[in-house]
Amino acid sequence: MAENVTTQRQTPGAIGAYVKNVRDTAKSFWEGMSVTLSYMFRKPITTQYPDRVPVPVRDTIPPRYRGFLEVDMDICTACQACERACPIAVINIDILKGDGKITPKLRMERFDIDIGKLRFVPDPLVPAVPYKPPKGSDAFPRRALGEITRALIAAWDAPPPPFPSKEQLEGDSGAAHGKPKPAGLDPTAMGRQLAAKALQVKEDKPKLAKVFEEAMAGTDCGDCGYADCKGYSEGLASGKDFSPEKCAPGGADSKAMLETILVSLKSGKVPEAPAAEAPPPAETKAPAAEAPPPAEAKAPAAEAPPPAEVPAPGTDAEAPPPATPEPGDRGPLR
Amino acid sequence: MDSYLTPYIPVLILLLLAGVMCAAISVLAGYLGPKRIFGVKESAFECGSPTTGEPNARHSVKFYLVALLFIVFDVESVFIYPWGSLLRDFHAEGLGWFAYLEMLSFMGTLALGLVYVWRKGALEWS
Amino acid sequence: MQGWIDSLIRGWGQDPATWPWTQIVYVAFMGLFAFIVINFAAITAGIFSWAERRVAARMQSRVGPNRVGPGGFLQWVADAVKLLTKEDLVPAEADNFLFRIAPYFMMVGFACVFVALPFSHRLVIADMNIGIFFILAVTALIVVGIIMSGWSSNSKWSLFGAIRSAAQIISYEIPAGMALMIPVLLAGTLSTQGIIRAQGGWPWQWFVFDNPATFAAFFIYFISALAEGNRTPFDLPEAESELVSGYNTEYSGMRFSYFFLVEWGNMWVMSALASTMFLGGWQIPGVSAAQLDAMTGGRAVAFELLSLAIFAGKTLFWVFVVMWLRWTLPRIRVDQMMNMCWKYLVPVSFAAVIFVAGWMLVVRAAPAVGTVTHWIMFLAAGVLPAAFFINRVARNIHDTGDKFDFTSNW
Numbered sequence: 001m002a003e004n005v006t007t008q009r010q011t012p013g014a015i016g017a018y019v020k021n022v023r024d025t026a027k028s029f030w031e032g033m034s035v036t037l038s039y040m041f042r043k044p045i046t047t048q049y050p051d052r053v054p055v056p057v058r059d060t061i062p063p064r065y066r067g068f069l070e071v072d073m074d075i076c077t078a079c080q081a082c083e084r085a086c087p088i089a090v091i092n093i094d095i096l097k098g099d100g101k102i103t104p105k106l107r108m109e110r111f112d113i114d115i116g117k118l119r120f121v122p123d124p125l126v127p128a129v130p131y132k133p134p135k136g137s138d139a140f141p142r143r144a145l146g147e148i149t150r151a152l153i154a155a156w157d158a159p160p161p162p163f164p165s166k167e168q169l170e171g172d173s174g175a176a177h178g179k180p181k182p183a184g185l186d187p188t189a190m191g192r193q194l195a196a197k198a199l200q201v202k203e204d205k206p207k208l209a210k211v212f213e214e215a216m217a218g219t220d221c222g223d224c225g226y227a228d229c230k231g232y233s234e235g236l237a238s239g240k241d242f243s244p245e246k247c248a249p250g251g252a253d254s255k256a257m258l259e260t261i262l263v264s265l266k267s268g269k270v271p272e273a274p275a276a277e278a279p280p281p282a283e284t285k286a287p288a289a290e291a292p293p294p295a296e297a298k299a300p301a302a303e304a305p306p307p308a309e310v311p312a313p314g315t316d317a318e319a320p321p322p323a324t325p326e327p328g329d330r331g332p333l334r
Numbered sequence: 335m336d337s338y339l340t341p342y343i344p345v346l347i348l349l350l351l352a353g354v355m356c357a358a359i360s361v362l363a364g365y366l367g368p369k370r371i372f373g374v375k376e377s378a379f380e381c382g383s384p385t386t387g388e389p390n391a392r393h394s395v396k397f398y399l400v401a402l403l404f405i406v407f408d409v410e411s412v413f414i415y416p417w418g419s420l421l422r423d424f425h426a427e428g429l430g431w432f433a434y435l436e437m438l439s440f441m442g443t444l445a446l447g448l449v450y451v452w453r454k455g456a457l458e459w460s
Numbered sequence: 461m462q463g464w465i466d467s468l469i470r471g472w473g474q475d476p477a478t479w480p481w482t483q484i485v486y487v488a489f490m491g492l493f494a495f496i497v498i499n500f501a502a503i504t505a506g507i508f509s510w511a512e513r514r515v516a517a518r519m520q521s522r523v524g525p526n527r528v529g530p531g532g533f534l535q536w537v538a539d540a541v542k543l544l545t546k547e548d549l550v551p552a553e554a555d556n557f558l559f560r561i562a563p564y565f566m567m568v569g570f571a572c573v574f575v576a577l578p579f580s581h582r583l584v585i586a587d588m589n590i591g592i593f594f595i596l597a598v599t600a601l602i603v604v605g606i607i608m609s610g611w612s613s614n615s616k617w618s619l620f621g622a623i624r625s626a627a628q629i630i631s632y633e634i635p636a637g638m639a640l641m642i643p644v645l646l647a648g649t650l651s652t653q654g655i656i657r658a659q660g661g662w663p664w665q666w667f668v669f670d671n672p673a674t675f676a677a678f679f680i681y682f683i684s685a686l687a688e689g690n691r692t693p694f695d696l697p698e699a700e701s702e703l704v705s706g707y708n709t710e711y712s713g714m715r716f717s718y719f720f721l722v723e724w725g726n727m728w729v730m731s732a733l734a735s736t737m738f739l740g741g742w743q744i745p746g747v748s749a750a751q752l753d754a755m756t757g758g759r760a761v762a763f764e765l766l767s768l769a770i771f772a773g774k775t776l777f778w779v780f781v782v783m784w785l786r787w788t789l790p791r792i793r794v795d796q797m798m799n800m801c802w803k804y805l806v807p808v809s810f811a812a813v814i815f816v817a818g819w820m821l822v823v824r825a826a827p828a829v830g831t832v833t834h835w836i837m838f839l840a841a842g843v844l845p846a847a848f849f850i851n852r853v854a855r856n857i858h859d860t861g862d863k864f865d866f867t868s869n870w
Contacts, residue, residue: 342588342831343486343487343490343570343586344490344494344585344586345574345575345586345594347490347491347494347621347859348494348497348498348571348574348575348585349568349571349572349595350500351491351494351495351571352494352498352521352564352567352570352571352572353564353566354568355498355565356564356568356718357564359544359714360548360560360563360714360715363543363546363548363713363714364543364545364548364717366543366544367544367546367547367548367713367714369547370547371549373552375547375549376550376551376552377551377552377553377702378551378553378613378614378615378618378710379615379617379709379710380615380617381704385616388613390611390619391616392673393619393620393623396502396627396798397624397626400627400628400631400798401626401630403631403660403802404630404631404633404634406635407634407806408630408633408634409539411498411634411637411638411641412637414638414641414813415593415637415641415644415650417858418641418644418813419644419648419649419650420648421645421648421817421820422647422648422820423574423648425821425824428589429816430820430824431821434817434818434821435602435762437814437817438814438817440812441810444810445516445807445810446759446809448802448806448810451578452802452803453492457519457798457802457803458795458837459794459795459798459799
């Protein structure tokens with residue numbers, strides 16, 4: 001646009017600058033407007049996601065795309081090993097110990113991956129955390145890398161599910177209301193129960209090891225230095241190991257329980273409920289929270305995997321692929 | 335009715351109707367819109383922080399200068415309009431050159447004024 | 461319009477001069493036309509808001525709003541409904557009364573322009589003998605509305621925006637007034653219809669190609685109108701990077717939308733005025749105004765619609781140019797804006813008036829000079845630049861290996 005005329009004197013130079021300004025203005029209009037008009041007559045380069053793309057979205061992902069962040073909720077034991085292994089704290093896992101029953105099994109409350117922090121640097125085929133199959137199964141239902149994401153994207157391409165009817169909605173909410181909310185575990189009470197059990201089987205080392213294992217998180221994460229929970233509990237039972245704080249997923253609760261067992265094994269009797277450790281409210285609350293009888297509650301809790309709290313809609317809609325464990329490809333979790 | 339004022343009846347009607355329609359739509363919007371007023375929402379916008387100082391603080395004197403210049407030049411250009419619309423009639427009467435020179439002297443005075451404020455630096459904004 | 465109502469009354473078997481109900485019929489019809497015109501103004505403003513977004517999107521290689529209605533055409537209706545259901549907020553420290561009525565001033569000033577603005581050969585609400593002067597006067601009401609809104613908001617941004625806007629609008633009123641003076645000189649009347657009648661249907665009969673000074677005056681008027689309408693590159697009053705949103709910062713909901721309604725509606729006003737004053741208005745090529753006057757019956761209606769279409773076509777072209785400019789040029793600074801007005805447009809417009817007044821004397825002495833100049837101007841300033849420009853645009857497309865594609869992906 002019009003530049004400032006540097007001098008006000010009406011010398012030929014000033015007039016020349018004046019005329020030059022007018023000419024520059026006209027020229028910049030000419031140039032600029034020809035450029036914008038030419039763009040107006042071209043095809044827009046933006047892609048109209050998601051309904052006017054030439055190919056389905058699932059086909060637009062490059063084949064070597066490595067940005068898959070997948071958590072197979074069906075096999076996750078909430079051991080938090082990946083959270084601890086992550087160098088930039090991308091993974092955030094909240095866990096709840098127990099599911100309202102007398103078991104120290106962990107239950108996942110939240111599994112967040114902060115994509116903003118993520119750098120996609122490590123090769124996803126080289127796992128940061130070695131994956132070990134859960135107890136009782138020599139193979140695990142690991143899915144192929146990227147399968148969950150691709151299933152999700154396929155679900156986006158599919159037409160949305162119909163709106164639920166009013167009855168369905170009411171039925172669902174009623175069911176959700178009826179469910180008892182799982183409460184936290186009372187480690188003190190459970191520690192004493194386990195200690196009593198341990199005293200009974202004091203001489204039977206394998207049985208004692210089982211009791212110790214009950215007090216652990218049972219994720220076989222290997223953080224304690226042993227291969228799995230069984231190794232750690234055997235070490236404790238045989239008297240080779242005396243440190244109760246090695247179970248990282250179990251945290252303070254496992255430590256307290258293991259400590260109680262170790263102390264009672266040493267002293268020969270279950271310690272009385274100390275006022276400082278287990279205040280009366282916890283005592284009165286415990287029966288209410290632990291309403292279902294332990295015997296029948298324990299069996300399903302031990303076998304069923306922890307329920308995924310935040311199931312992605314796509315994974316639910318898509319039928320899970322047949323669990324075909326590939327022997328050579330059992331390394332990565334993600 | 336006086337035929338001289340007849341063209342202004344529509345102006346009056348349009349004036350009233352525009353005002354009434356605006357007011358009606360505003361009232362309608364007042365009924366349709368929510369009313370959730372609280373302190374922060376009611377305060378004047380200042381990038382999210384509490385307002386500091388008076389909004390009607392001093393403004394650059396240049397704005398006032400522009401207003402003065404506007405009065406001078408706009409009022410003068412208003413005088414040119416009657417002459418402009420009658421120039422053809424002057425031509426028909428054979429007074430073309432007279433009318434031209436008359437207005438040339440007037441506009442020359444005006445141009446002198448412009449040169450004066452320009453040289454005085456009243457048009458410098460940088 | 462009055463003549464049309466007179467003939468209608470005669471059709472009913474009454475004499476408009478003596479019939480007692482004549483005045484009532486006038487007022488009733490005027491009210492009806494006023495209602496139509498206000499709605500026309502509001503609807504064109506709404507449609508322009510959609511059109512501007514589509515044009516902007518195409519120029520930025522995007523698609524733009526295309527979901528509501530065919531090609532997104534009903535987007536503006538959706539926006540209007542949304543704005544209607546928004547909260548009407550008045551800041552606690554604002555001057556309640558002034559704050560509430562400021563948008564009305566804008567709307568009223570804007571709507572009044574349409575009284576004198578022609579649409580076609582017969583279609584003008586009131587063909588006033590001071591038409592242009594009236595338009596210049598009532599557009600000043602918009603400044604009052606802007607100052608009011610800025611002052612009453614009691615916010616720094618609003619007041620800064622309002623003062624800038626006022627300084628800008630009043631400054632550019634001078635070159636605009638002087639540039640509009642030139643068609644008045646050539647036509648010898650202030651009436652908008654009279655000015656159109658003084659021109660012809662063919663481009664070389666338009667005032668813009670009358671002589672070099674009128675050509676310059678057309679652009680002076682157009683630039684000044686952009687500045688008066690707060691359009692880019694002169695949208696400093698709403699410079700969002702420095703003033704948040706200028707004088708309408710504190711407004712919300714429907715009151716806020718009035719400001720933008722006026723801004724977009726002003727695009728029609730400035731373009732219609734440009735085509736009235738410089739581009740032959742509704743004149744149909746090959747058909748003189750006298751021939752149009754003499755027509756009756758269905759033929760008259762057909763030619764009336766043709767003249768309406770021609771006028772609307774010219775106007776919409778310049779509306780498009782206004783949008784096109786907005787997405788081409790960056791915003792200028794305050795000092796550049798003031799320099800542009802006072803050091804370039806004002807002196808040049810004064811010189812143009814003096815030149816045209818002298819030119820008229822020359823043409824009166826030697827009419828052939830005028831005819832030759834028309835043709836030379838038409839070819840040198842109209843046809844040649846247009847051809848070069850189209851060539852340039854085509855080269856811009858082809859040189860980058862791209863191709864013309866205006867139809868796909870709407």
